[in-house]
Amino acid sequence: MKNNIKPLDKEYIASTYGRFDLEIVKGEGSLVYDETGKEYIDVATGIAVNTFGFCDREWVEAVTCQLTKFQHTSNLYFSEPCVRLAELLAKRTGCKRTFFSNSGAEANECAIKTARKWALENKGEGYYNIITLKNSFHGRTLTTLSATGQDVFHTTFNPFTEGFFYAEANKLDTVEALIKENKCCAVMMELVQGEGGVLALDKEFVDGVAALCRENNMLLIIDEVQTGNGRTGSLYAFLHYGISPDIVTTAKGLGGGLPIGATMFFEKTEGTLTAGTHGSTFGGNPVSCAGAVNIIERIDGNVLAGVRERSEYIINELTGADGIKSVSGLGLMLGIETEKDASEVIKYCMERGVLPIKAKNKVRLLPALNIPMEQLKKAISVIKEAAKGE
């Protein structure tokens, strides 16, 4: 029997996380085991990170192969995995160049720096303001907290970075008004607000924002940290919406379980960051990039059809079921509004071997893109059972 690490965690780890009373010791695909050997079906993938589940064989091979060659080098030298990944992203998304970092927050910081430099060079002094949406989430650094349009995140750590204004999602006139009143360089938004409660933006609104950006010579920045890498049933959600952004950021599922952030630049912004204007010691890490190449190469039409098929199955099963008020989201990024408290539903699921998470007041599902149908069916039946009225 192994040592109980829970008291040690409580003693030595910074107290920023409220953890469930559950230790993960190993996983395989969409199955995961706790310290007692109990098996669970994972439907959250470490918050949309383990794209093909735990320890996917092909991914492990790609990562270990690179690991035995070299684990890191500085950005002072050329190395292959980051180039292969950037080329792959360009071919699959139409972006021109990519800057690699280590997390979603960093990918967004890079996008914000780029927008400000672009504005200085293309619009003149003072156009540093960026419009984001209320209820958004863009990260935990001081600047990405500023970008996050939720008041709860704007306390305690003052002063925050200035230059952000918040419009209402799906209300185009609020975006228009902010553009008129302020010198703005960009709109930055998630196409499905993840942390905000898994809410997909209306197509009409997204098209409207894209048009406003064009008309006002502003950049359109899409935060695909959570929606990216096949999660919504397209490789990136902007492809589903059919818009042409100027910058797309991603992270979470890109590395399939290794830390990586990417800021993709399209035509207008590909030349903005020049030598010495940005950097990251670990950015473009060869092991993370080798993992990411494997992930992106494998997200083909087949996998994406599988995502949409699983999504439809979940939506059909849960919509109108006893105790379920609504199902929102896109692809395998879904939020379930239950009559019972979401925490209560999650607790019941955990007891019966299923691991969903929460987003605001909803039960959130972010399963592996290739979760086996039998496991998904089992998980959904447990969730239905959990949501059911007494």
Ligand SMILES: *Cc1c(COP(=O)(O)O)cnc(C)c1O
């Ligand atoms: C998770 C998330 C982030 C932050 O990513 P980190 O890797 O935790 O820094 C930013 N934007 C969105 C939309 C996210 O879901």
